Amino acid sequence: MFDIRPLTPAIGAEVAGIDLNDDLGPDAYAALTEALHTHQVLFFRGQDIDAYRQRDFAAGFGTLQQFPFGHPPAPDLPEVMVLATGDGPKQSNADIWHSDATFMARPPLGTMLRAVSLPPLGGDTLWADMESAYAALSAPMRVLLDGLTAEHDFTKSRTHRGGDPDALPVVAHPVVRTHPVTGRRCLYVNRIFTTRIVELDERENELLLPFLFDHVTRPDFQVRFGWRPGDIAFWDNRSTQHYAVYDYEAPRVMHRIVIEGDEPR
Structure with missing residues (x-):
């Protein structure tokens, strides 16, 4: 079906041999969900998909959340948020280790991020287990x-x-x-x-x-990912933290989708 290639002993795996333009059946989603639970963050390289297909792919993992912060790329895509950085003063605090939206009573199950436009250098993201x-x-x-x-x-x-x-x-x-x-x-x-x-x-x-x-910032808990256009990262927000390196000045545009979670226990 596809290959799961672990990147570190602790966290992270690349999913190879998959085209997200294809319709994925229940068996594929079950295998990807199992891989997510095992490796906690999955990477899909070089996917030539648009925001609509990203939304449909993410919806296979659960109910999509209309996040309270951010702007969608189109009026009919409220579940997709545009994250644009690097073209003005720094405002985001994504370069601090965190889990997404733990201030919510039911924080996201997971987050899916797709690289739309990248600076020539920099802008890696790290995850910690x-x-x-x-x-x-x-x-x-x-x-x-x-x-x-x-x-x-x-x-x-x-x-x-x-x-x-x-x-x-x-x-x-x-x-x-x-x-x-x-x-x-x-x-x-x-x-x-x-x-x-x-x-x-x-x-x-x-x-x-x-x-x-x-x-939580110890290197042996971490995986570091260098983005290329079309790359997608999908992580379990319940058991990871992440850090977006802000070492660039050129524009960086990402599309983010979050999946509804449950009350932490």
Whole structure:
């Protein structure tokens, strides 16, 4: 059917021998979903598809979400968001390790990103495996974190400053999340949106949260992807964090789709 080629021991695989213009049947989607659960981020090189086909491909993995931030490329494509950077002052904070939209009560299951226009150099994206990050902690630290909850606040992100804080109130999620399909445990706090661990006092938060934010950036948890036009990355937002390197000045245009998730547990 197609080949799954792992890129690192921890995270990431390239899907080879697949044309996303073809109609994919249930068996193909089942195999890709299994690969996503195993490798957490999948890469599809050089796909000559448009935003409509990207939407249809993504819809095979779940209900598509009309994300509260971003602009669609066409009026009839509300599920597709255009991310355009590099042609003006930096505003996005995607160059901070994070999971998408953890400030929502039901954060996305996954995100699909397609390279539309790229700068001649730069603009790589990195992903980190939060299951490995959790497993790498000492047993006493895992015991401490299990059962704790943390608040996530969209107003902490500079991208969303000026928005209506009542539209997306602060939510609390487990510090250690259990994947709803695989049952594996992973760290679920990130530097952009997590503001505090509820059960700890201010001083304890000042000590522990920065440690966790830094811990997830270890190179052995990571895969780095250099984009080419037409490339697609599809990642499990429940068990990964990502970092978009902002080392370019020429325009960079990506199309993003998010898939509805569930309440973290």
